[in-house]
Amino acid sequence: MQDIDNLKELDKKDEKDEKDEKAEKAKEVRRLIIQMIAEANSGHPGGSLSMTDIITTLYFSIMNHSAANPTWEERDRFVLSKGHACPAFYAVLALCGYFPISELMNLRKLGSILQGHPDHEVTPGVDFSTGSLGQGISAACGMALAGKIDKKNYRVYVIIGDGESQEGQVWEAAMSAAHYKLDNLCAFLDYNKLQIDGEVEKIMNIEPVVDKWKAFGWNTLRIDGHSIEQIIEAVGIAHKTKDKPTMIVADTIKGKGVSFMEGRVGFHGVAPTRDQEQQALSELM
Amino acid sequence: MAEMVATRDAYGKALIKFGKIYPEMVVLDADTSSSTRTQWFCNEFPERFFNFGISEANMVGYAAGLSTCGKIPVVSTFACFGSGRVYEQIKLSVCWPRLNVKIIVTHAGVSVGEDGASHQAIDDINLMRVLPNMTVIVPADGIETEKAIQYAIESYGPFYIRLGRLKLPLVFDDNYEFVLGRMSTLRQGKDATIIACGLMVNESIKASQILSEQGIEVRILNASSIKPIDKQAIILAAKETGVIITAEEHSIIGGLGSAVSEVLSTNLPAPVEMVGIGDTFGQSGSPEELLSLFKIDAAAIVEAVVRGIGRK
Numbered sequence: 001m002q003d004i005d006n007l008k009e010l011d012k013k014d015e016k017d018e019k020d021e022k023a024e025k026a027k028e029v030r031r032l033i034i035q036m037i038a039e040a041n042s043g044h045p046g047g048s049l050s051m052t053d054i055i056t057t058l059y060f061s062i063m064n065h066s067a068a069n070p071t072w073e074e075r076d077r078f079v080l081s082k083g084h085a086c087p088a089f090y091a092v093l094a095l096c097g098y099f100p101i102s103e104l105m106n107l108r109k110l111g112s113i114l115q116g117h118p119d120h121e122v123t124p125g126v127d128f129s130t131g132s133l134g135q136g137i138s139a140a141c142g143m144a145l146a147g148k149i150d151k152k153n154y155r156v157y158v159i160i161g162d163g164e165s166q167e168g169q170v171w172e173a174a175m176s177a178a179h180y181k182l183d184n185l186c187a188f189l190d191y192n193k194l195q196i197d198g199e200v201e202k203i204m205n206i207e208p209v210v211d212k213w214k215a216f217g218w219n220t221l222r223i224d225g226h227s228i229e230q231i232i233e234a235v236g237i238a239h240k241t242k243d244k245p246t247m248i249v250a251d252t253i254k255g256k257g258v259s260f261m262e263g264r265v266g267f268h269g270v271a272p273t274r275d276q277e278q279q280a281l282s283e284l285m
Numbered sequence: 286m287a288e289m290v291a292t293r294d295a296y297g298k299a300l301i302k303f304g305k306i307y308p309e310m311v312v313l314d315a316d317t318s319s320s321t322r323t324q325w326f327c328n329e330f331p332e333r334f335f336n337f338g339i340s341e342a343n344m345v346g347y348a349a350g351l352s353t354c355g356k357i358p359v360v361s362t363f364a365c366f367g368s369g370r371v372y373e374q375i376k377l378s379v380c381w382p383r384l385n386v387k388i389i390v391t392h393a394g395v396s397v398g399e400d401g402a403s404h405q406a407i408d409d410i411n412l413m414r415v416l417p418n419m420t421v422i423v424p425a426d427g428i429e430t431e432k433a434i435q436y437a438i439e440s441y442g443p444f445y446i447r448l449g450r451l452k453l454p455l456v457f458d459d460n461y462e463f464v465l466g467r468m469s470t471l472r473q474g475k476d477a478t479i480i481a482c483g484l485m486v487n488e489s490i491k492a493s494q495i496l497s498e499q500g501i502e503v504r505i506l507n508a509s510s511i512k513p514i515d516k517q518a519i520i521l522a523a524k525e526t527g528v529i530i531t532a533e534e535h536s537i538i539g540g541l542g543s544a545v546s547e548v549l550s551t552n553l554p555a556p557v558e559m560v561g562i563g564d565t566f567g568q569s570g571s572p573e574e575l576l577s578l579f580k581i582d583a584a585a586i587v588e589a590v591v592r593g594i595g596r597k
């Protein structure tokens with residue numbers, strides 16, 4: 001009896017360690033985002049930080065992929081439809097080993113493999129070039145459709161923005177993915193409630209957004225986009241869902257993790273100064 | 286040193302100025318109002334400003350509808366999203382019915398800089414120029430921007446006005462008169478003619494100073510009016526200087542260089558050297574680095590002039 005209790009305790013401890021490890025990874029990604037954008041003196045911190053937990057969890061706990069073989073045919077695909085948030089994507093790819101971490105400091109510089117918006121011609125690990133909002137999700141649908149045609153087992157993940165959801169093309173994609181029963185497709189809405197010009201709700205309201213995705217025929221879940229457990233659980237449900245694509249509406253905070261960026265529209269596309277970088281890094285220790 | 290003004294800033298101010306005069310003016314943007322400066326109009330006339338969020342195609346359709354009911358809609362976003370992204374809507378909802386819609390875009394060309402290829406409009410002059418009923422203007426500085434906007438607001442029909450992100454030295458003073466379809470002569474010279482638009486006008490002026498030191502005197506024409514284009518000025522320049530150098534922050538396919546060549550080849554064939562972006566996409570970098578990388582700066586113009594004179 002005593003032994004079993006001990007084992008249970010140990011299990012809990014392992015679980016806790018694992019959880020801490022994952023949270024630590026996300027923190028590391030956030031630190032890299034701040035450093036690379038400060039170094040480039042240009043880029044989009046807000047939307048990178050809001051999706052950090054999602055993309056970190058996808059690459060470290062969910063997706064089947066290989067840094068050694070970025071174009072491996074059986075790999076799960078990922079499309080960052082809100083391409084401006086690529087600093088988060090690049091940081092994760094670097095930590096996975098797709099290219100050296102030092103490369104991150106070349107973000108947005110002339111000749112860099114890390115362009116201002118994702119360019120799959122030059123960045124190992126990037127499956128699709130994006131930057132013009134609304135287009136990436138259609139391409140992700142196309143990848144999922146190819147998987148169905150070829151009866152492959154890979155899955156396709158895509159992250160879209162809430163401002164991005166105002167594009168008509170997003171809803172054309174939504175309709176088609178349900179029509180083609182793309183249950184190998186799992187989308188995230190990074191619902192950080194902000195876009196460039198202000199609050200999504202005030203600029204062009206997308207509510208009731210969960211009902212919209214449901215009405216378009218998607219298996220629609222709503223989670224806390226900063227809870228790694230909830231992200232993993234939701235993707236698990238997506239995996240088990242047959243004949244429907246899944247949309248995970250993830251409530252997030254723009255600028256998450258850096259006090260003076262959280263919920264602040266001013267940090268959508270503005271780099272932190274060197275002083276702000278130091279403060280942000282100290283908060284992320 | 287001339288005063289530095291970004292054409293988008295001049296645009297923001299002009300909107301307020303003409304908004305006061307023309308109550309039928311309405312301004313539409315797609316979540317870029319802080320960058321395009323239409324936010325300044327919004328602060329002044331909130332009831333006449335509409336932010337569509339990120340839905341450019343829908344915004345152009347709204348503008349078309351608004352114009353049929355007597356409004357003068359000014360549609361704004363970045364050049365890449367206000368041209369190619371909504372090409373079909375501009376073509377069939379605006380140009381075909383010849384509606385009174387003013388598309389005024391900012392952040393054109395590679396001088397957008399770090400955002401990279403997806404945000405660098407290098408094909409928009411081409412796309413807009415080919416549309417029947419469309420007028421295309423690329424102002425050289427802040428003063429010409431205001432004058433061109435006034436012209437567009439006060440005349441009927443579709444306009445595409447292409448502005449930039451960077452601050453540029455003023456080329457003109459307040460006495461400057463914008464005349465649609467006419468090129469203004471910024472410098473006289475007998476050896477060659479540079480026909481430039483947008484920020485390349487300033488690069489041409491810099492180039493002319495370098496060339497002058499080498500004993501080469503060039504004429505400079507400001508081709509802000511891309512369509513309609515000033516055929517007379519082009520033909521005259523070819524006659525009098527024997528060679529034309531075009532300079533634009535745009536692909537050499539389909540832009541100003543093509544427009545000038547169309548005029549020359551059908552009227553008075555003459556050697557043309559085109560300074561512009563080759564058949565390639567842009568990339569990230571600082572504006573200066575990119576202008577140099579793509580060979581669209583004063584140094585490239587100097588080379589092109591020397592090459593062109595050699596072909597006379």
Ligand SMILES: Cc1ncc(C[n+]2csc(CCOP(=O)(O)OP(=O)(O)O)c2C)c(N)n1
Nearest residue numbers: 047131132133161162163164194195196316
């Ligand atoms: C088609 C298109 N229009 C405009 C832009 C300019 N732009 C870049 S980011 C952005 C706001 C994005 O808001 P959202 O999707 O909510 O992203 P997030 O808040 O996650 O950063 C805009 C308008 C663009 N990249 N693409």
Ligand SMILES: [Mg+2]
Nearest residue numbers: 162163194195
């Ligand atoms: Mg958002």
